[in-house]
Amino acid sequence: MDLKETELTLGLPGAGVKRGFMDTLDLLKSNRSRGTTKRIDDQEATSSPKPPAAKVQSVGWPPVRASRKNAMKSGAGCNFVKVAVDGAPYLRKVDLEMYGSYEELLKALEEMFSCYGSDYVPTYEDKDGDWMMVGDVPWKMFAETCKKIRLVKSCDVVGLGPKL
């Protein structure tokens, strides 16, 4: 990813400048486009110079509250869960409905939190309040029962699983 592309330069509108999209890198990382993961990959592959305006999601755009996003579709619609990373000062949210498999989810998490290194084990809290390892149960069951995700440092992983 060419960082120069993320630099903001002022100019008249329509001059092909990525005005207003300073953090393209952040946008691609945040990976919020539902079902458009493919589109972003395509863009990177062709290194198209056109502004990402139409194809990439920005954080918080359009301005729709999370409660509305979650509540709007019935059942299989949106499923936002918080993702915490040990040592990170902030939380992120992911919509589990956007992913069809563990691979997709883990790839997205890896991209989102790459600045913290790769020495993490993904764990999650299920409906019963138990902390489990991500990947233990079939994907669909995971998507339905996962309440929160936490990326734990590998060295801290001890005795995860349902309480006896």
Add this chain to the structure above:
Amino acid sequence: MGVFWVGVEIGSELQPAQFQVLGGKYQAPSIELGLSHSLRSELQSAQFQVLGVKLRWVLGLGVSIRMIQSFPEEALEHVLSFVDSHGDRNSVSLVCKTWYETDRWCRRRLFIGNCYAVSPPIVTRRFWDIRSLTIKGKPHFADYNLVPQGWGAHALPWIAAMGEAYPGLEELRLKRMVVSDEALELIGKCFRNFRVLVLCCCDGFSTDGLVSIAANCRNLRVLELIESEVDDIRGNWISHFPDCFTSLESLNISCLESDLPFAALERLVDRCPNLKSLRVNRSVPLEKLAILVRKAPQLTDLGTGLFMTDSRPELHTKLAGAFSRCNELKSLSGLWDVAPSYLPTLYSACPRLTSLNLSYAPIQSPDLVKLLSHCKNLQRLWVLDYIEDRGLEALASSCKDLQELRVFPSEPYDHEPNIALTEQGLVSVAVGCPKLQSVLYFCRRMSNHALVTIATSRPTLTRFRLCIIEPLCPDYVTQGPLDEGFGAIVEHCKDLKRLSMSGFITDRVFQLIGAHGKKLEMLSLAFAGNSDVGLHYVLSGCKNLKKLEIRDCPFGDRALLFNASKLETMRSLWMSSCQVSYGGCQVLGEKMPRLNVEVIHEKGLPESRSEQCLVEHLYVYRTVAGPRSDAPEFVWTMKDSPSMRCPPKEQLLP
């Protein structure tokens, strides 16, 4: 308009006089003030009846400060008790020392628009006895995930301080604050006569905290959780209202996710005869709703759960019957997952409805039109874009009392339009509804022509929030910027207080906003403008601007520093992904000691923190409390000289 002179004429004897209050918002017809007085004697028997006045300090009309000061304090207190608007109350306290002192003693209701603009000790030192407190925390853009978790706005320190100073506190309304279970437990413990708890867009608590409220607040009247994030551990917190608890008037738990034990809810509704407002959550099925509505025909406001189930004629009849008995019902919401076949059960209640929230109901346009045709008295409608242009046209012809319209996107992340809703729908409503004041509209295309039509047809608009879903989307007809259209809005709608813009707009529009937006209090911008000049126009032109929130605009240091003193007249400024540099923030912080200039870096501190480095998020707000002591490590407050720059709290620990 609405001027009541407090005082007497100097040097003459005042006959019982009649002061007429002309118009004004308190609608007092007339006041008789009978006084006899000579310049040096004490005021005697100041008997008067005040029916509600708007106090205004009028100079040069024979009124003397000295006379005001010798007004008996009880009289002043009595008069001031009618001044309940927060703005007016603040003005009253600035008139003179006596009025300030009187206000200190007798103010009972307090509004704090930014929890960090003051501090709990400042409040408790100033006011003697507060009964109702409203506090707002995080900036508005926190609603859209732009403020990192852990930023602040903690309710606990406030509640703890109020617990000590104001044990008589009865009402607490919090918006965008982090409320812990501990804070909720404290409410239950400290305030014997606690009556009203409203948590709007809050988070940080679980249903365990609600157990404390239910179990301990014996006089609770209002419990409203509005769009708050609640950790739903147990549904049975509602069973903790004691059997002798009967005072509930309003219950809003629509944002809770888990199943509620229905029997407990039913018993609660049964024993609270004053219950006027009930908004249940999604888990309450339709057949149970019928039971609740039948038990509470006195409801004025109802929020349903799921409005669908398989077709059952006897349930249909039951529901229709229950609704037909709700003669006071004015407001309806909830309506998640609606089965259109059950909509007719609402028809008997529709003619009385003034407020209808269908924004979670995926009902298609024809069914919506049918429903709305029964709602001739509607004043507020929230709906999904499934209503389409044709539905809005029908709305415009049947609901002539409409004041507020909000149209939400059903598929906000799709780039292609999925339904036939365009700018035309909004134009129909603006043209057809003479009382329209407030608009929130999501759509996928707009034109200057449409905006000009809206502006000229409806100059009464006070709130106009337009979100064209694609950023930088131009006028679809001319392919040019939407400057002219938004310019027309600010030019014609002279009472416009709130504006949100989107689409392709240049600095030109800001010139127009600065020139015409004299009553504008809140402005939201995204992907707009060309340069600092745009920001400068807004800051220098909009006299009444209180809140400015900006994201992804090419605004930088120059306009900000040039207009630094303007920022002290505003509540707050938010800028994210703009072109403000770290160096610029430093200068601003040094220049303006009464502002907190918060630099928020989500990914941790910028590596170099060089002057040219651009900040991710900037939040500037006026404060008398100084830099806050609870700032997390990714928030830096720029202050005074570089060596005194406020370190995050971790570094203060030994």
